Amino acid sequence: MRGSKAIEMWVGLFVVIGLVALFFVAMQVSNLGELRTARGSYKIIARFENVGGLKVRAPVSVAGVTIGRVHGISFDKQTFEAVVDMRIDPAYNTLPVDTSASILTAGLLGEQYVGLSPGSSDERLKDGDEVELTQSAVVLEQVISRFLFNKAGEGGSGKTEEGKGGAAE
Amino acid sequence: MSGDCADKDVVISIRDLVFSRGARKIFDGVNLDIPRGKITAIMGPSGTGKTTLLKLIGGQLRPDRGTVRVDGQNVHKLRLGQLYALRKRMGMLFQTGALLTDLSVYENVAFPLREHTQLPESMIRTLVLMKLQAVGLRGARDLMPAQLSGGMARRVALARAIALDPTVIMYDEPFTGQDPISMGILVKLIHDLNEELGLTSIVVSHDVKETAGIADYIYLISEGQVIGQGVPEAIERSDSCWVRQFMQGLADGPVPFHYPAADYAADLLLEPA
Amino acid sequence: MNQVPPFGSLATMLGPLQRLGHAALKALQKLGRAHLFLVHVMSGLPDLFRRARLLLAQMYSVGVLTVLLIAISGLFVGMVLGLQGYNVLSDFGAEQTLGVMVAASLVRELGPVVTALLFSGRAGSALTAEIGLMKATEQLSGMEMMAVDPIKRIVAPRFFAGFLSMPLLAGLFSAVGVLGGYFVGVGLLGVDQGAYWSQMQAKIDFYDDAVNGFIKSVVFGAIVTWIAVFEGYDSVPTAEGVSRATTRSVVYSAFAVLGSDFVLTALMFGES
Numbered sequence: 238m239r240g241s242k243a244i245e246m247w248v249g250l251f252v253v254i255g256l257v258a259l260f261f262v263a264m265q266v267s268n269l270g271e272l273r274t275a276r277g278s279y280k281i282i283a284r285f286e287n288v289g290g291l292k293v294r295a296p297v298s299v300a301g302v303t304i305g306r307v308h309g310i311s312f313d314k315q316t317f318e319a320v321v322d323m324r325i326d327p328a329y330n331t332l333p334v335d336t337s338a339s340i341l342t343a344g345l346l347g348e349q350y351v352g353l354s355p356g357s358s359d360e361r362l363k364d365g366d367e368v369e370l371t372q373s374a375v376v377l378e379q380v381i382s383r384f385l386f387n388k389a390g391e392g393g394s395g396k397t398e399e400g401k402g403g404a405a406e
Numbered sequence: 407m408s409g410d411c412a413d414k415d416v417v418i419s420i421r422d423l424v425f426s427r428g429a430r431k432i433f434d435g436v437n438l439d440i441p442r443g444k445i446t447a448i449m450g451p452s453g454t455g456k457t458t459l460l461k462l463i464g465g466q467l468r469p470d471r472g473t474v475r476v477d478g479q480n481v482h483k484l485r486l487g488q489l490y491a492l493r494k495r496m497g498m499l500f501q502t503g504a505l506l507t508d509l510s511v512y513e514n515v516a517f518p519l520r521e522h523t524q525l526p527e528s529m530i531r532t533l534v535l536m537k538l539q540a541v542g543l544r545g546a547r548d549l550m551p552a553q554l555s556g557g558m559a560r561r562v563a564l565a566r567a568i569a570l571d572p573t574v575i576m577y578d579e580p581f582t583g584q585d586p587i588s589m590g591i592l593v594k595l596i597h598d599l600n601e602e603l604g605l606t607s608i609v610v611s612h613d614v615k616e617t618a619g620i621a622d623y624i625y626l627i628s629e630g631q632v633i634g635q636g637v638p639e640a641i642e643r644s645d646s647c648w649v650r651q652f653m654q655g656l657a658d659g660p661v662p663f664h665y666p667a668a669d670y671a672a673d674l675l676l677e678p679a
Numbered sequence: 680m681n682q683v684p685p686f687g688s689l690a691t692m693l694g695p696l697q698r699l700g701h702a703a704l705k706a707l708q709k710l711g712r713a714h715l716f717l718v719h720v721m722s723g724l725p726d727l728f729r730r731a732r733l734l735l736a737q738m739y740s741v742g743v744l745t746v747l748l749i750a751i752s753g754l755f756v757g758m759v760l761g762l763q764g765y766n767v768l769s770d771f772g773a774e775q776t777l778g779v780m781v782a783a784s785l786v787r788e789l790g791p792v793v794t795a796l797l798f799s800g801r802a803g804s805a806l807t808a809e810i811g812l813m814k815a816t817e818q819l820s821g822m823e824m825m826a827v828d829p830i831k832r833i834v835a836p837r838f839f840a841g842f843l844s845m846p847l848l849a850g851l852f853s854a855v856g857v858l859g860g861y862f863v864g865v866g867l868l869g870v871d872q873g874a875y876w877s878q879m880q881a882k883i884d885f886y887d888d889a890v891n892g893f894i895k896s897v898v899f900g901a902i903v904t905w906i907a908v909f910e911g912y913d914s915v916p917t918a919e920g921v922s923r924a925t926t927r928s929v930v931y932s933a934f935a936v937l938g939s940d941f942v943l944t945a946l947m948f949g950e951s
Contacts, residue, residue: 241735248739251743252847255847259847262854265876507816
């Protein structure tokens, strides 16, 4: 069993390298680094008429900076609206109560995310609060059909309803 | 049949042993008794299953019928734990030595001690050196098995086989392929170890002269049956043609020189199909 | 010569059928033996806790000696992915997502699969040959006669060493591959380095991708080492038998890894 010290050392090194590699894959390559901050985060919800292709764990961003993640999407069978449950990093706890939420698309083919635009109130959103002002996802088919309809109508009934899912009170 | 063995202290007794490999019957009703403290030789032509017999005694193979008793215990009725306990009391020297190629000579001899005992390193060292001294290879302790000659490898294997101080030791063809000197060494070792350690030795071999020289009792096996037995002198003087052919190494006799074939002349004249 | 007996046609029809049945039965028997063998190997696990040294020695020959092969292969695979990915993605103006492509390919598929294939070629074949040779030279038999169970003493440490090494090696492969893609993509082709990492982190999910890839590597590690040690133990104890067993070990490992990869992928990524 001579030379077993060297073998032990090499095996130790091998295990360390392997674990570092796995750690690297977990933290640097995947989104575990961000999931971890989800702990201690606070919850806000928003109701949308249509969430389009929004997925759980989609980013929630303000001014292009990701401050949280979508934690759950459910359907309210009384109001027929989608309820999006978001978890926001506790570092960003200064969002005003009149903040509005809209579902946006990153680039032409990118994934959908929730964009928040802060209002001007002095009151802050707290854990469990609801964002009142929301704007639904833009559904491409609706936009195109509306565009074609407008073309056909040509100045007829010009007033079309935008895809605004007005504030659901 | 165990006439002159009946009064002796029998360590291993084999009764009615039947064993076949595929359709071929290797043993067909073999009866053997191995007396305690003696060197018993089991001889026979190549391919009579002498190695198989040792594996049956060691419980590595299972007979179709018959019993093998070692110290009164039926080997093939034992539970695995009991069988392993029994094997600790049996040493076996394989034809090739069967040394563990990734361990040094020292570690090979220490192997059974490390596996089966919790002895401190200093005591293992003492035991290993004693066993190596007994086979005359204490100076070769740091060599690897690949660096050993065939004879030396067998001596190391012998040292390993006696590491746990077994009561029975089985030698599988210990003399095959050895030069006269290492043959002489092995013959001496088998004889001396038997004397000094009070072992019961079983030597399986077809090297007539060497084996007969050290054996106390000889069994001859052929065609799956014991066809001759007795002390060496009696075997030498046997009037059986077969025994005489085997012991004297005659080319022709009851075991024909020719493999069974059609008539020679007719075979030569036959047109190829 | 011209012998067509009345039942000839029937016999020639039944011949292949019988051979097929024979082969199927033999395969089933072997599968049965392999499972019993695995159970026996598992029973050697408690002993390994007491004698970690045995495991350690095998971790060295199975794991440590494979590290260089895996690291270099991973680097090159990552670099190729960077190059190929850039060519395709730049057509769509999406070269910013190069990191996603490289990392997703590596973490989900190439890391576990290529590592398992290389591992079976480097370590698996060595295990088969080693155990087969030990059998051929009666070392296993000799051990049995010394009242030492060769499956617990020889096979179990090798099996668990392979089982533990594979996930580490697969992780290494993926990590080095991602860095290889980074060198090519960011270093040579001018992809923005922030985009490389941030897109990757945004799109590669810890549970869906990293953990699933890890599970794959664990499964492949078990399969490859199982096949390797079993083929060695089940080999015909001659020089030819061992060489055939070694070939079979690599071939069967490749089939088993790729086949089970499909099943695992369908289970893991099929629904989402």
